[in-house]
Amino acid sequence: MNRRLAHLIAGWRTGLSxxxxxxxxxxxxxxxxxxxxxxxxxIYLHQIRGFSTSIAGLILAATMGTxxxxxxxxxxLLDRHSAKAMVVAGSLASxxxxxxFAYVDRPxxxxxxxxxxxxxxxxxxxxxxxxxxxxxxxxxRAAAFALNRVAGNFGLGAGATVSGxxxxxxxxxSSFQTLYFFDAxxxxxxxxIVLAAVPSPRAETVTATDxxxxxxxxxxRDRLFLTVIAANIVLVVVGHTFFSNILPPFAKTHTSLxxxxxxxxxxxxxxxVVIAQIPAVRVVARMERTHAFAAASALxxxxxLAVLPATLIHSELAATSLLAGVAIVFAIGECVxxxxxxxxxxxxxxxxxxxxxxxxxxxxxSISLALGPAIGGLLLQNSPDAVWWGGALAAVxxxxxxxxxxxxIPDPLREAQSRLASAPEAV
Numbered sequence: 001m002n003r004r005l006a007h008l009i010a011g012w013r014t015g016l017s018x019x020x021x022x023x024x025x026x027x028x029x030x031x032x033x034x035x036x037x038x039x040x041x042x043i044y045l046h047q048i049r050g051f052s053t054s055i056a057g058l059i060l061a062a063t064m065g066t067x068x069x070x071x072x073x074x075x076x077l078l079d080r081h082s083a084k085a086m087v088v089a090g091s092l093a094s095x096x097x098x099x100x101f102a103y104v105d106r107p108x109x110x111x112x113x114x115x116x117x118x119x120x121x122x123x124x125x126x127x128x129x130x131x132x133x134x135x136x137x138x139x140x141r142a143a144a145f146a147l148n149r150v151a152g153n154f155g156l157g158a159g160a161t162v163s164g165x166x167x168x169x170x171x172x173x174s175s176f177q178t179l180y181f182f183d184a185x186x187x188x189x190x191x192x193i194v195l196a197a198v199p200s201p202r203a204e205t206v207t208a209t210d211x212x213x214x215x216x217x218x219x220x221r222d223r224l225f226l227t228v229i230a231a232n233i234v235l236v237v238v239g240h241t242f243f244s245n246i247l248p249p250f251a252k253t254h255t256s257l258x259x260x261x262x263x264x265x266x267x268x269x270x271x272x273v274v275i276a277q278i279p280a281v282r283v284v285a286r287m288e289r290t291h292a293f294a295a296a297s298a299l300x301x302x303x304x305l306a307v308l309p310a311t312l313i314h315s316e317l318a319a320t321s322l323l324a325g326v327a328i329v330f331a332i333g334e335c336v337x338x339x340x341x342x343x344x345x346x347x348x349x350x351x352x353x354x355x356x357x358x359x360x361x362x363x364x365x366s367i368s369l370a371l372g373p374a375i376g377g378l379l380l381q382n383s384p385d386a387v388w389w390g391g392a393l394a395a396v397x398x399x400x401x402x403x404x405x406x407x408x409i410p411d412p413l414r415e416a417q418s419r420l421a422s423a424p425e426a427v
Contacts, residue, residue, distance in 0.1 A: 015140065015143065016136060016144060017135065019135055019199055020132065020135050020136055020147075022197045022198060023193075023194065024144075024147045024150075024151045025193075026190045026194060027151040027152060027190070028152070028154055029186055029189060030155065030186050030187060030189075031151060031153075031154070031155025031156050031159065032155040032158050032159040032162075033159060033182055033183035033184075033185065033186025033187060034155070034159065034183060034186070035155055035157065035161075035162075035163070036162060036163040036179045036182060036183050037098070038156065038159070039160050040163060040167055040176065040179070041056070041060055042056045042057065042060065043167075044101075044176045045059060048172075048176055049104065049105060049110075051110070059107070059110045063114040063115075063117055063118040064118065064366060064369060066114065066117075066119050066121075066122065067118040067119070067121040067125070067366060068122065068363060068366035068367070068370075069119075069122065070119045070122030071122045071125075071126055071359045071366065072356075072360075072363065074086060074123045074126045074127060074355070075355040075357070075359025075360070075362075076216070076355065076359075078126065078130050078354070078356075078359070079352060079353060079354065079356060082200050083128075083200075083201075083355075084127075084131055084194060084195075084199075084200040084201075085200075086123055086126075087124050087127045087128050087194050088191045088194055089123065089124075090119075090121070090123030090125075090127060091120060091124045091191035091194070092187070092188060092191050093120030093123070093124075094117045094120030094121055094184075094187045095120075095188040096116055096184070097114070097115075097117025097118070097119075097120060098117050098180055098183045098187065099180065100112070101113045101117075102177040102180035102181050103177070125362055126355070126359050128148075129148075129342070129358050129361070129362065130354060130355055130358050131198070133354065133358075135198075135199075138346075138347070138412070139412065141342065141343035142284065142339050142340075142342075143278070143281050145339060145342035145343060146277045146278050146280065146281045146335075146338065147278065149273065149277050149338050150273070150277045150278060153270050153273045153274050153277075154274050157270045157274070163179055166178070215356075218356075219353060219356050219360065224348070224405070224408055224409065225348050228344065228405070228409065229360055229361070231293075231398040231401045231402050232337075232341055232402075233364050233367055233368055233371070234394050234397070234398040235293075235296065235297060235337060235398050235399075236364060236365060236368035236372075237368045237371050237372045238300055238304060238372075238392075238394050238395045238398075239296070239299075239300035239303075239330065239334065239337065239395060240368065240372070241368055241369060241371075241372025242304065242372060243269065243303075243327070243330045244266075245376060246373070246376035246377070246387055247307065247323075248265075248266070249380065250307070250380060250384060250387065251265070251310070251323065253380075253384075254311050255313070255319050255323070256313065256314055256315065256316045257310075257316060257319055257320055261319075264320060265327045266327075268324045268327045268328060269327040269328070269330060272331035276331065277338075277339075280332075280335040281339055284336055284339045284340060289340050289344055289409060289410075289411045290406055292339075292340045293337070293402035293403065294399045294400075294403045295336055296336040296337040296399070297333075297399025297400075297402070298395075298396075298399060299329055299330075299333030300330070300333045300337075300391075300395040301391075301393075301395040301399075302329060303329035304387075304391040304392040305388060305389065305392045306322070306326045307388045308385060309322060310322050311385075341361075344410070345357055345358065345361040346358070347412075
C-alpha cells in the first residue's frame with residue numbers, strides 16, 4: 001500500500017521551480033473567486049437586480065467579448081514589455097470591475113463593469129501564460145500548462161461548490177454582493193502574490209534580423225501555425241465546449257437525467273481532470289505530438305458518439321452511469337489535448353514574437369467559447385443528435401489534419417530520437 005501511495009505521489013511531482021508553484025497557487029486562488037460567481041451571474045442580474053435575461057446574457061457576453069478584443073493588443077505589448085506588470089495590471093482591472101458588479105442597479109453600469117473586468121481578464125490571461133513560459137525550461141512547459149489547468153479546475157470547482165451553499169442558505173442581495181466582493185479580493189490578492197513572490201524574467205532582445213519579422217504580419221505568414229490553431233479551434237469547440245455547454249441542456253431534455261445527475265457529470269469530469277492532468281504529462285511525453293493530437297481527437301469522437309445511447313435508456317441511474325463514463329473519456333481527451341497544444345505554441349513561436357503567438361492561442365479558447373454554444377444551440381433546436389455525430393466527424397477531420405503535419409511541427413520526442421540516432425556517427 002505504501003509503495004502504491006509513493007508511486008501515486010511521484011506521478012504528481014512536476015519538478016517546477018518555487019516561483020512557478022507560487023504562481024499556480026495564486027491562479028487557483030484567483031479561479032476560486034471566479035468560481036464563486038460563475039454559476040450565479042445571470043441569476044444575480046435577472047432575479048436580484050431585475051434585468052431581463054437577454055440583457056443579463058449580453059452583459060456576460062460583453063465580458064468575454066472585451067477579453068477577446070484585449071487579447072491581441074496584449075500580445076503585441078508583451079513582446080516589448082514585462083509580462084509580470086501586465087498580469088498585475090490586468091488582475092487589478094478585473095478586481096475593480098467585479099467589485100463594481102456588487103453595486104450595479106442599472107444595465108449601463110453592469111456593461112461598464114463587464115468591459116473593465118473583461119479587459120483585465122484578456123490582458124492578465126495572456127500575460128500569465130507568457131510569464132509561466134519565461135519561468136520554466138522548454139522541457140518543463142507541458143508540466144507548467146498541466147499544473148495551470150489543474151489550478152483552474154480546482155479553483156473553479158471549489159468556488160462553485162462554496163457559492164452554492166452560500167446562495168442556498170440565503171438567496172438575497174447581500175449574499176451575492178459578498179460573493180462578488182470576495183471575487184474582487186481574489187483578483188487583487190493574485191496581483192499582490194505575483195508582485196511580491198514571482199520574479200520578472202528577462203525579456204528577449206529583438207535583434208536586427210528579428211526586427212524584419214515583427215508584428216502580426218509575421219505571425220500571419222506562419223501558415224503551419226495558423227493550420228494548428230484552426231484545427232484546434234475545432235477540437236476545443238467539440239471536445240471542450242460541447243461537453244460543458246451543450247451536454248447539460250441536451251441531457252435534461254432528451255435523457256432521463258435530472259438536475260442533480262447533470263451536476264454529477266460536471267463534478268466527475270472536473271475531478272478527473274484535477275487528478276489525471278499531471279500524470280498525463282508523463283504519458284503524453286512518450287508520444288509524438290501529432291499522434292497525441294490524433295489520440296485526443298479519437299477520444300473526443302468516441303465520447304461524442306457515446307452520448308447518443310443515453311437517449312434510449314429509461315433508467316436515470318443507468319443513463320447517469322453511461323454519461324459519467326462519457327465525462328471521463330472527455331476528461332482524458334482534454335488532458336491529452338492541453339498538454340500538447342500549449343507547449344507546441346510556445347515551441348513554434350520565435351522568441352521575439354512569443355506574446356503574439358500566445359495571444360492567438362488565448363484567442364483560440366475565446367473564439368471556441370463563442371462558437372461552441374452558438375453552433376451547439378442551433379443544432380439542439382433543429383437536429384439534437386447532429387451535435388454528437390457531427391461533432392465526432394469534425395473531431396476526426398481535425399485530428400486527421402493535425403496528424404498529416406507529421407514532422408513539420410517541432411517535437412521534443414522526435415528531436416531526442418534524432419540526437420540518439422546521430423550520436424554514434426559523431427563518435
